[in-house]
Amino acid sequence: MAAPVVIKKEKVDDPRPSASADAGEGQTEAEIERRMIELMGEFPKGINDKILETDMPNVDKKIKVAILNRLLSQEKVNIFRAAVTKELFWCLKQQPTSKLKGVDSEEKIVMRIIEEAGNKGIWNRDIRTKSSLNQTTLNKILKALEGKKLIKSVSSVSAAKKKVYMLFNLQPDRSVTGGSWYSDNEFESELVDVLNQQCYRILQQKAEGAKQKPLEGPLIVRNASFLSSKEICQIISDLKIVKFNLTVEDIETILDTLVYDGKIEMSATTDGYSDGQVKTYRTVEKLLSSAGIVRIPCGVCPVIKMCGTVGAVQPKNCVYYDQWLD
Amino acid sequence: MPPFTLGHFSQVCCQLLNHYFGEIVGQVGAYLLRRGHRPLFDIPCATGLSIAEVKKALAVMIQHNLVKFEASERNNNIAEYSIIHHNVYCLLRYPKYLYMIKRIYGTSEEILLEILLNLGQASASNVIFQSANRLKEANDPSALHQSFLKLAQDNFIIRCPKLADNANMQKVPTLVVEEKEKFTVPHLEIGPIAKLLKENATQLGEHSDSEVIWRVNHERFDVELRNVILVNAAARRVDSTAGELYHLILKLWRECSNPDSPTTNALSFNVIKDAVRKNEGSSPVLLEHFEQYLRVLYEDTSSLITKVGDAGGGQFILNYSIVFENLACATLDSIVLERFGSKALRLFRLTRIQKFMEQDQMQNIAMIPAKEAKMFTYKLLEHNFLQIKELKKGTSNFAPVKSFILFHVDLPQVARTALEASYKGLFNAMVRQMHDLTDNKRLLDKHARLETLLESLRGEGLPEDELAYLSDSMTAAEKSLVARIHSMNDHLTLGQTQADDTILILESYLKFSSMT
Numbered sequence A: 001m002a003a004p005v006v007i008k009k010e011k012v013d014d015p016r017p018s019a020s021a022d023a024g025e026g027q028t029e030a031e032i033e034r035r036m037i038e039l040m041g042e043f044p045k046g047i048n049d050k051i052l053e054t055d056m057p058n059v060d061k062k063i064k065v066a067i068l069n070r071l072l073s074q075e076k077v078n079i080f081r082a083a084v085t086k087e088l089f090w091c092l093k094q095q096p097t098s099k100l101k102g103v104d105s106e107e108k109i110v111m112r113i114i115e116e117a118g119n120k121g122i123w124n125r126d127i128r129t130k131s132s133l134n135q136t137t138l139n140k141i142l143k144a145l146e147g148k149k150l151i152k153s154v155s156s157v158s159a160a161k162k163k164v165y166m167l168f169n170l171q172p173d174r175s176v177t178g179g180s181w182y183s184d185n186e187f188e189s190e191l192v193d194v195l196n197q198q199c200y201r202i203l204q205q206k207a208e209g210a211k212q213k214p215l216e217g218p219l220i221v222r223n224a225s226f227l228s229s230k231e232i233c234q235i236i237s238d239l240k241i242v243k244f245n246l247t248v249e250d251i252e253t254i255l256d257t258l259v260y261d262g263k264i265e266m267s268a269t270t271d272g273y274s275d276g277q278v279k280t281y282r283t284v285e286k287l288l289s290s291a292g293i294v295r296i297p298c299g300v301c302p303v304i305k306m307c308g309t310v311g312a313v314q315p316k317n318c319v320y321y322d323q324w325l326d
Numbered sequence B: 001m002p003p004f005t006l007g008h009f010s011q012v013c014c015q016l017l018n019h020y021f022g023e024i025v026g027q028v029g030a031y032l033l034r035r036g037h038r039p040l041f042d043i044p045c046a047t048g049l050s051i052a053e054v055k056k057a058l059a060v061m062i063q064h065n066l067v068k069f070e071a072s073e074r075n076n077n078i079a080e081y082s083i084i085h086h087n088v089y090c091l092l093r094y095p096k097y098l099y100m101i102k103r104i105y106g107t108s109e110e111i112l113l114e115i116l117l118n119l120g121q122a123s124a125s126n127v128i129f130q131s132a133n134r135l136k137e138a139n140d141p142s143a144l145h146q147s148f149l150k151l152a153q154d155n156f157i158i159r160c161p162k163l164a165d166n167a168n169m170q171k172v173p174t175l176v177v178e179e180k181e182k183f184t185v186p187h188l189e190i191g192p193i194a195k196l197l198k199e200n201a202t203q204l205g206e207h208s209d210s211e212v213i214w215r216v217n218h219e220r221f222d223v224e225l226r227n228v229i230l231v232n233a234a235a236r237r238v239d240s241t242a243g244e245l246y247h248l249i250l251k252l253w254r255e256c257s258n259p260d261s262p263t264t265n266a267l268s269f270n271v272i273k274d275a276v277r278k279n280e281g282s283s284p285v286l287l288e289h290f291e292q293y294l295r296v297l298y299e300d301t302s303s304l305i306t307k308v309g310d311a312g313g314g315q316f317i318l319n320y321s322i323v324f325e326n327l328a329c330a331t332l333d334s335i336v337l338e339r340f341g342s343k344a345l346r347l348f349r350l351t352r353i354q355k356f357m358e359q360d361q362m363q364n365i366a367m368i369p370a371k372e373a374k375m376f377t378y379k380l381l382e383h384n385f386l387q388i389k390e391l392k393k394g395t396s397n398f399a400p401v402k403s404f405i406l407f408h409v410d411l412p413q414v415a416r417t418a419l420e421a422s423y424k425g426l427f428n429a430m431v432r433q434m435h436d437l438t439d440n441k442r443l444l445d446k447h448a449r450l451e452t453l454l455e456s457l458r459g460e461g462l463p464e465d466e467l468a469y470l471s472d473s474m475t476a477a478e479k480s481l482v483a484r485i486h487s488m489n490d491h492l493t494l495g496q497t498q499a500d501d502t503i504l505i506l507e508s509y510l511k512f513s514s515m516t
């Protein structure tokens, strides 16, 4: 059942890999390999050809490829291709957890299940069905593992009472913690509202400023009314409204709500200095100031379905009209 | 026949007929609205009116192009009458028509149209004669003749169909209109009209063009009313100069396209540029930044202008179905916002933009606390702004079927619901107005009589103190009440025209979206 667990001494991001141990092919290659793995430790997102080229310009490409391929086949590194640039990247493989000393086989099974769940975590009940252990045993095991600081329980925002388990060193996924907008599993809707308004105000001010130069033509005015999410993030951070570190993604989720409010529009531009696309935003006017119908009481009337020429609610004795006409 | 057996739209029509033409016409209209095509002899039985009354009512409605007749399919010796719904509804828009004509041309054209609307249909000479009488421009009706030509040339008025050649052979005559004659004004004899006017005659009598009858062209006014909405939208999105440019382009599009098609024909950059150059009224800002304005407009997400090609510096069309979809969305947004608040609006728009959404996704992306999000979602659902779609997914044969509840916005359906509600709101406003007026009829009549009396006495030079004495026959309280009723009445009239704006947008959206 339990697959053999590789027991290693190193931590996941330990730059000293086991490579030196099984380096049978000459000094240089082993060194190169070690350096490569070191690099991958420095760049957790992965290294590409460019990085390798600058770091070890003297090494022949073929050798590098050979070493990388060997690392791949040893399942020490992963290879992937960047979505936009189509460049190849190598990175260290997330090593299976290594602290299984003194863990018995049932615990191992549970560990494996929890490990597979990654940083999304897994519910107690799901562990039970997967491991076919009974509840009491499982609870005992979980407690033990928790005590050894191998796993931890995190309460999920989607269902407050249900706890999910995950490996101790993992950062819980956004879907579990809810991201920046949750504190102690409480959605901070007021903060979101404040930021929503603040972002809008910033963009409005930008647009107002742009309108001060009508002589340069509407295109210039329009283009000057855009702000990128990065810039907005900076402004908001400078305002010190939030206590934590706002990321650009955080601000983009807020800006999205404004887009859905119909108050601003997003457009992606590729120009500029950063790598991929830049999201820029500007305020837009609605096509209508308001629908004509909502300017009469019936347009917003909560009881319009009951209203008629007979019955208790009738236009002729309607209180909404009485107020409106006053 | 109680009116509540009718739909809201028909109720509005019925109310309009009552208001403009009196109760008898209203009754006949209501019957036809309810029953569709009916022969003459059915109507008296059902309405309890005499045959003479019914005939008269039908004649009035035919004169005003509100009812049409056709030979029955079963027996082509019998005529069947039916309501022309749109035309009846357009009675509501007559004040808008007049205002529009006044804005585009001036007072004399407005008077011409008003006379024509009052008459329903009439010959050119007759309309000119009566307008001149009204304007007291006894000496020279030829200016009015020019105005009339303008209205015909711009298609705001149209010739009525004539009897077909074989009319004598049929019991129920058919009417035909020559496509190319639709807007051609025949030669008029202005001399006799001027002479009659000098003699202070009140009737025109025989005249050369008495056979060529004109009436108002509702389709053309529809286009113009829609254009007003579009120009306003352009001005809101960019600025008033963009509105000015857009107005000009709309005019070019109208001249080169079929009004019923969901898209206009293409205009090239150079044609538009020429038009802007040649137009005397073009503002200096527009002349200077023409290219920028055009670009800002066609790059705008509201699709007021769609670029379809690059020939001739760029080819541009107006896609009515897309633009009116956007306008309908804006209308619905506004309704949701006012009725349920900004959070509900966010959920509504989010669902519309994303097509299909699960509850969880909705609250996460909209960043609204779960409880609130659920409440708003179900409110929107209850009032038909959101629809539900259930997806069943069987993962395997023995596992239970998984089902997902997805929310989405069925735009035509939501628009139809909102349109019905708008008809109802409009109807309610009309009922309320009628009620307020009839309730205070005695007082209002008294006030009106007093005012005319005072007016005429003042004309006769009665001293002010005596006038004041007379005017005191109404108490101050009564007078302020009258003033209040008048202002309420204006409010209600304005409200009705605003409801009509919404109706126009939603109707246009549904019309154009069903075409594509």
Ligand code: SF4
Residues within 6 Å of the ligand: A297, A298, A299, A301, A302, A303, A304, A307, A308, A313, A314, A315, A316, A318, A319, A320, A321, B425, B428
């Ligand atoms: S008349 Fe009054 S009660 Fe009836 S729909 Fe209108 S606002 Fe509502």
